[in-house]
Amino acid sequence: MDADVIVVGAGLAGLVATAEIADAGKKVLLLDQEPEASFGGQAWWSFGGLFLVDSPEQKRMGIKDTKDLAWQDWLGTAGFDKEDDEDYWGKKWAKAYVDFAAGEKRAWLREMGMKFFPVVGWAERGGYLAEGHGNSVPRFHIVWGTGPGIVAPFERRVREHMKNGTVIYKPRHQVDQLVTKNGDVVGVSGSILVESSAARGEVSLREVVGDFEYKSEAVLVSSGGIGANHELIRENWPSRLGKPPKTMISGVPEHVDGRMLAITEEAGGRIVNRDRMWHYTEGIKNWNPVWKNHGIRILPGPSSMWLDARGNRFPAPNFPGFDTLGTLETIQKTGYDYSWFILTQKIIEREFALSGSEQNPDLTGKSIKKVLNRVLPGPTSPVKAFMDKGEDFVVADNIDNLVIGMNKLTGEKLLDRDTILRQIEARDREIDNTYSKDLQITAIRGARNYLGNKLIRVAKPHKLLDSKNGSLIAVRLNIVSRKTLGGLQTDLSGQVLNQSGETIPGLYAAGEVSGFGGGGLHGYRALEGTFLGGCLFTGRETGRGIVEELK
Numbered sequence: 404m405d406a407d408v409i410v411v412g413a414g415l416a417g418l419v420a421t422a423e424i425a426d427a428g429k430k431v432l433l434l435d436q437e438p439e440a441s442f443g444g445q446a447w448w449s450f451g452g453l454f455l456v457d458s459p460e461q462k463r464m465g466i467k468d469t470k471d472l473a474w475q476d477w478l479g480t481a482g483f484d485k486e487d488d489e490d491y492w493g494k495k496w497a498k499a500y501v502d503f504a505a506g507e508k509r510a511w512l513r514e515m516g517m518k519f520f521p522v523v524g525w526a527e528r529g530g531y532l533a534e535g536h537g538n539s540v541p542r543f544h545i546v547w548g549t550g551p552g553i554v555a556p557f558e559r560r561v562r563e564h565m566k567n568g569t570v571i572y573k574p575r576h577q578v579d580q581l582v583t584k585n586g587d588v589v590g591v592s593g594s595i596l597v598e599s600s601a602a603r604g605e606v607s608l609r610e611v612v613g614d615f616e617y618k619s620e621a622v623l624v625s626s627g628g629i630g631a632n633h634e635l636i637r638e639n640w641p642s643r644l645g646k647p648p649k650t651m652i653s654g655v656p657e658h659v660d661g662r663m664l665a666i667t668e669e670a671g672g673r674i675v676n677r678d679r680m681w682h683y684t685e686g687i688k689n690w691n692p693v694w695k696n697h698g699i700r701i702l703p704g705p706s707s708m709w710l711d712a713r714g715n716r717f718p719a720p721n722f723p724g725f726d727t728l729g730t731l732e733t734i735q736k737t738g739y740d741y742s743w744f745i746l747t748q749k750i751i752e753r754e755f756a757l758s759g760s761e762q763n764p765d766l767t768g769k770s771i772k773k774v775l776n777r778v779l780p781g782p783t784s785p786v787k788a789f790m791d792k793g794e795d796f797v798v799a800d801n802i803d804n805l806v807i808g809m810n811k812l813t814g815e816k817l818l819d820r821d822t823i824l825r826q827i828e829a830r831d832r833e834i835d836n837t838y839s840k841d842l843q844i845t846a847i848r849g850a851r852n853y854l855g856n857k858l859i860r861v862a863k864p865h866k867l868l869d870s871k872n873g874s875l876i877a878v879r880l881n882i883v884s885r886k887t888l889g890g891l892q893t894d895l896s897g898q899v900l901n902q903s904g905e906t907i908p909g910l911y912a913a914g915e916v917s918g919f920g921g922g923g924l925h926g927y928r929a930l931e932g933t934f935l936g937g938c939l940f941t942g943r944e945t946g947r948g949i950v951e952e953l954k
Contacts, residue, residue: 404618404619404620405432405590405617405619406430406431406571406617406619407430407431407619407620407621407953408424408429408430408432408619408620408621408622408623408949408953409431409432409434409590409591409617409619409621409622409623410424410431410432410433410434410622410623410625411434411435411578411591411622411623411624411625411626411663412434412435412444412624412625412626412627412663412914413433413434413435413437413441413442413443413444413572413574414443414446414625414626414914414938415443415444415445415446415553415554415557415935415938415939415942416625416913416914416915416938416939416941416942416945417433417435417444417623417625417913417914417942418442418443418557418558418560418942419557419913419938419942419943419946420623420625420913420942420943420945420946420949421433421561421564421570421946422557422560422561422564422946423942423943423946423947423950424946424949424950425560425561425564425569425570426560426564427950429569429949429950429953430569430570430571431564431569431570431571432570432571432573432617432619433561433570433571433572433573434573434576434578434591434593434617435572435573435574435575435576436574436575436576436577436578436596436607436658437574437575437607437658438574438575438598438599438600438601438607439572439574440601440602440603441574441603441604441607441656441658442554442558442574443550443551443554444627445627445630445655445656445659446550446553446554446935446938447550447551447554447603447760448550448604448655448656448759448760448761449549449550449553449758449759449760449934449935450549450550450702450756450758450759450760450762450763451545451546451548451549451550451552451553451760451766451935452526452543452544452545452546452932452935453508453512453519453543453544453545453546453553453932453935453936453939454504454542454543454544454930454931454932454933454936455505455508455509455519455542455544455932456469456470456473456501456504456505456542457469457470457505458509458519458523458544459509460519460521460523460544461523461540461541461542463521464521464522464523464853464854464855465853465854466523466540466541466853467540468540468542469505470501470502470505472539473501473504473505473542474498474501475533475534475539476537476538476539476930477497477501477930478534479529479531479534479536479537480527480529480535480536480537480925480926480927480928480929480930481494481497481924481925481926481927481928482536482926482927482928483497483926488675489675489676489889489892489922489923490676490923490926491921492892492894492895492900492920492921492922493675493676493892493918493920493921493922493923493924493925493926494921494924495895495921496893496895496919496920496924496941497920497921497924497925497926499895499920499940499944500920500924500933500937500940503940504936508936508939508940511943512556515556515557515560516556517546517547517548517552517553517556518546518547518548519546519547520544520545520546520547520766520774522855522858522859522860523541523542523543523544523855524541524543524544524545524702524855524860525540525541525542525543525724525850525853525855525856525860526538526542526543526702526724526930526931526932527724527725527726527727527928527929527930527931528705528724528725528726528846528850529720529725529726530720530722530725530726530842530846531720531726536726536729536928537725537726537930538930538931541853541855542930542932543931543932544932545766547766547769548766548767548769549759549760549763549766549767550759550760550767551760551767552767553935553939575596575597575598575599576593576594576595576596576615577593577594577595577596577609578591578592578593578626578663578666579592579593579666580592580593580666580669580670581622581624581666581667581669581670581910582616582618583670583671586671586907586908587907587908587909588621588622588670588907588908588909589618589619589620589909590616590617590618590619590622591616591617591622592614592615592616592617593614593615593616594611594613594614594615595611595612595613595614595615596608596609596611596612597610597611597612602693603693604656604693604694605693605694606656606657606658606695607658619909620909620953621909621910621911621949621952621953622909622910622911623897623911623912623913623945623946623949624663624667624891624899624910624911624912624913624916624917625912625913625914625916625942626662626663626664626914626916627655627659627661627663627887627914627915627916628659628661628664628886628887628890628915628916629659629660629661629664629680629887630653630654630655630659630884630885630886630887631653631655631656631657631658631659631660631694631884632659632660633651633653633884635660635661636651636680636682636884639677639678639680640678640680641678641679641680643732644728644731644732644735645732645734645735645736646735647735648735648740649740650740650881650882651682651686651696651698651740651881651882651883651884652686652688652696652697652698652881652882652883652884653694653695653696653697653698653883653884654682654686654698654699654700654758654883654884654885655694655884655885656693656694657694657695661887663916664890664891664916667891667899667910667912667916670907670910671901671902671907671910672891672892672899672900672901672907672910672912673891673892673899673900673901673902673904673922674889674890674891674892674922675889675890675891675892675918675922675923676888676889676890676918676922676923677889678889679887679888679918679923679925679926679927680886680887680888680889681727681728681885681886681887681888681925681928681929681934682727682731682882682883682884682885682886683700683727683882683883683885684727684730684731684734684742684880684882684883685700685701685702685703685723685744685880685883686698686699686700686701686880686881686882686883687699687700687701687789687793687795687796687878687879687880687881688793688794688795688881689793690788690789690792690793690794691788691792693761698881698883698884699757699758699759699762699789699883700757700758700759700883700885701744701755701756701757701758701878701880702724702755702756702757702758703723703724703744703754703755704723704724704750704753704754704755704850704856704860704861704862705722705723705724705725705754705843705846705847705850705861706723706746706750706754706843706847706861706862706864707723707744707745707746707750707754707878708744708745708746708826708827708830709721709722709723709730709742709743709744710742710743710744710745710823710826711733711734711737711739711742711743712737712738712739712741712742712743712813712817713737713739713817713818714743714806714817714818714819714823714826715822715826716826716830717730717733717742718733719842719843720842720846721733722842722843722846723744725846726928727928727929728927728928731882734882740881740882741879741880741881741882742879742880743809743877743878743879743880744876744877744878744880745805745823745827745867745875745876745877746867746875746876746878747865747867747872747873747874747875747876748872748873748874748876749862749863749865749872749873750862750876751782751786751790751876752781752782753859753860753861753862754860754861754862755782755783755786756783756786757783757785757786757789762785763785764784764785765777765783777859778858778859790876794812795812795878795879795880795881796876796877796878796879797809797812797876797877797878797879798874798875798876799874799875799876799877800870800874800875801875802820802823802824802827802868802875803820805875805877806818806819806820806823808877809877809879812879813879827867827868828868830843830844830867831866831867831869834864834865834866844864847861847864848864851863851864886915886929886934887915887916887918888918888919888923888925888926888927888929889918889922889923890912890915890916890917890918890919890922890923891912891916891917891918891922892917892918892921892922893911893912893913893917893920893921893922893941893945894906894921895921895944895948896911896944896945896948896949896951896952897911897912897913897917897941897944897945897946897948897949898910898911898948898952899911899912899917911945911948911949912945913938913941913942913944913945913946914937914938914941914942915934915937915938917941919933919934919937919938919941920937920940920941924937925937
């Protein structure tokens, strides 16, 4: 045996599992096709939001949350409808995860030095009935240090084990096959890739300079999803979301291609819920890209008017931040792959945040001074950079020039100035009273009842056409690919199942490749803050499950 356990993929789930296994004294061989610069995988690039239930941060903000409420929200969001088959283990993982998020999750992370931003965010609000999709209360806890702050404690643990020889890390090792013997998985084989100086997230060379084969008692696959493989996304695109986009931008680096899913399936692993995926509707093209077709997601507040490509306002509840996949379906059924926000200077400076560690240098750098600058007039410096240099922004002093700029940006004269003006004027008339029949205006006022939103996240309701509220701004929104919600079906120890529902001896999966647990713990939709959390939870539980099996 070359190791007790081989872990394929040095992203967050892989690092968590490796740390847990090595802590138990087992030898781990950690393989990754990318250079060492990409240690930590996609999690490093994230905004660092985690789903917690009934936390001290919530209580300090006056939020009343319970595990029962969180489970109600999860079930209404997930919509599990194959509970005897493809959803069987996913639902079990979901229940265990909600218990974890309401229990020891925060204390476990705090013990490793992780801290949280005091204002809890309110993502995926739903906009339907109490038992429908969405978070009833704010649960999005931003880690102090964002994605790098989440990766750091696990990287530190793994590197300590690398020093004492319990973990052997081999970058540029691309697994091409799982080695089996009498139905058991007993190792991996693959290609050694040429050394690469590619920085984190940049494309690396695929030139093969050698091969390898390693044996172990267990193999853990933690290789991520299919977010950069647009061809595979379109192949699995669900008809319920309309036709697949002809054009998308990528929220993940090019190496997130899903190849280990097919390799594991060849070894007998069962993939379930292939058509469940999570792509964002508020994507803008990165003016300073790291990878091909690099997209950034806007994390919007609720106030921007949302129009389709022809300038028609979307119906309720297609408001910013309410229902990601519901709005994706609405957009795709227009026949166009993009949409528009129209807003004001006051809205952009209060409500626009950008997803990603590199787009939030204040939180990533743990600078209290820089964070306090967010309350000052004007947008944050990363948002201002997109306004000045990004191709998706139009800024104008009046509606005429705004619409001219929007049509010029797309190269199509789809937008009619009078149609857009009529809708904005109608919306603005609803501001005169503190009540309204316009559900978006009602939602804005309701959002400001939460102190965190009122302080730093939601602008005071105002008329878009009133010049005292600053310039008019339009933002073209692209579909940005991101997460795979289905994947390898696993039991609660992380062991991969075959087509007959039986465990495959020696084969485990964690993280996005397993649908964040069981082949899809989210069901059809997600509550946000649950992707990183799913990697943490599956990595921990699968690592511990392997240790138990090897005893």
